[in-house]
Amino acid sequence: MARAKRIEGVLAPVITPFRKDYAPDAERLVRHCRWLLKNGCSGLAVFGTNSEANSMSVPEKRRLLEALIAGGIAPAALMPGTGHCALTDSVELTRAALEMGCAGVLMLPPFYYKNAPDEGLYRNFAEVIERVGDERLQLYLYHIPPVSQVPISLGLIERLLGKYPGIVAGVKDSSGDWSNTKAMLEQFAKSGFDVFAGSEEFLLANMRHGGKGCITATGNINPGPIDNLYRNWRSPDAERQQAAITATRKIVQKQPMIAALKATVAHFGNDPQWKTLRPPLVELNSVQEKDLISELKASGFSMPGLG
């Protein structure tokens, strides 16, 4: 079987709904994924940081992935997060994602041991690739040092890309440091390495330098306008569009991000169960929630067709 067509454009690290007992809620997840694909997302980076992926076990994630596909979400649109601290967990979920036909996987480095040397991180990714042993694999590296505390260096990318061209397909850069994203673009974009900004704040800059889009938290609630900039980044209106989507993001990130995204979907979709987060994260308090929703409304924000 050939490799899936690479996803480009706007991807949401899809927030995961939980029931009152903190069980993942596959039905609500399928509904939200459908809304996202209909409203601007080209792909779904389920099991990302904003999905509370690391608060779920491998079997829980595997079952959600099966439920998404059974629920009609095209595997060609899926780029699940499959990187864990344990090598064997990363192998298991990556293999499962490939067997289900997912277009790619987004892989965190093992993040418990800080200061792991590049040699050890190289061995981790190489070992996953070798064990999965499937030419269809398209692996996107997930660089998010503010959370993982384990960076993916340019040297590490160079070495992995040299050994596994085609399989090592790109990166999500959530460093928040444009100079790093730019360096990745300059050094690797020509080798077929797809660079996604980790925030729509850098979408226009990323497109201008040869990037492929963004994978962004606020893609969960504002996919239409972000996708519009992605499609029209060469237009004279691009700077204005960039300013508008950045302004929306700024409102949301005044609050803890994942709780804010969930409160937004709960409000605009009229579905309070969405507010639940799995420990160790917690929902917004009532003041935070009121501030968020009133600021969003005042800005003219909407989620058309939700709920």
Added chain:
Amino acid sequence: MARAKRIEGVLAPVITPFRKDYAPDAERLVRHCRWLLKNGCSGLAVFGTNSEANSMSVPEKRRLLEALIAGGIAPAALMPGTGHCALTDSVELTRAALEMGCAGVLMLPPFYYKNAPDEGLYRNFAEVIERVGDERLQLYLYHIPPVSQVPISLGLIERLLGKYPGIVAGVKDSSGDWSNTKAMLEQFAKSGFDVFAGSEEFLLANMRHGGKGCITATGNINPGPIDNLYRNWRSPDAERQQAAITATRKIVQKQPMIAALKATVAHFGNDPQWKTLRPPLVELNSVQEKDLISELKASGFSMPGLG
């Protein structure tokens, strides 16, 4: 069934041997555990930081635990690490440890999301305790902010201890900050909360202030002298003993700790396979290894009866 007798004294966060293909090596682990219990350890904190626990999946750890008990290691001596990022993983391994009769469990907080509020960490531990739902549970909190980056605050301990006295049994303080250990002792030792120093460097101080021992990396290679101080902390010789075990530790921690422990066991046990670490960690290079072994030898260090 009643709760197991609480472990006091010196515990090793037992290093985990891997085969060439990075599979956990249960047979070597049983052998090392036997040596530890014969040479000064009162307990075995398997699946700690120094065990590369977070590089193993829940099923791998469960199988190792079964193999240890099948291999004759008394569950009464076992305090496995069972804290994971995912609530459901922590519940699963904690339940398994209890069913196998382990004396206690040592629990990391969920460590992916940084800045998780105490309320969320409280919910995590409370939810684990409620789901496990077994009065035999003795849970030791694992405070290791230099690695986990998620601290266990005094306020969190107070709240958990108030709600679950007896079940919340103690702490391992690997902050490296004696003033924090002292505060834990002053505030909670009288409530039956057992404080273990996370390094033998603080063993004498911990005993003098009402602590119960230490859970220390170098317990893997130097358990006899550490246990000797634990048993004789009131003796006039205690300060000298403290200086001696601290000096040995200082030699080891010049190198990356886990790799150094494994190189030491490999050398003194004449078993080179012990040198293997699972990615993302790597073995010492030859210079580091030579420096370590020659310094240890020069200091008069030995591992009696190993190999």
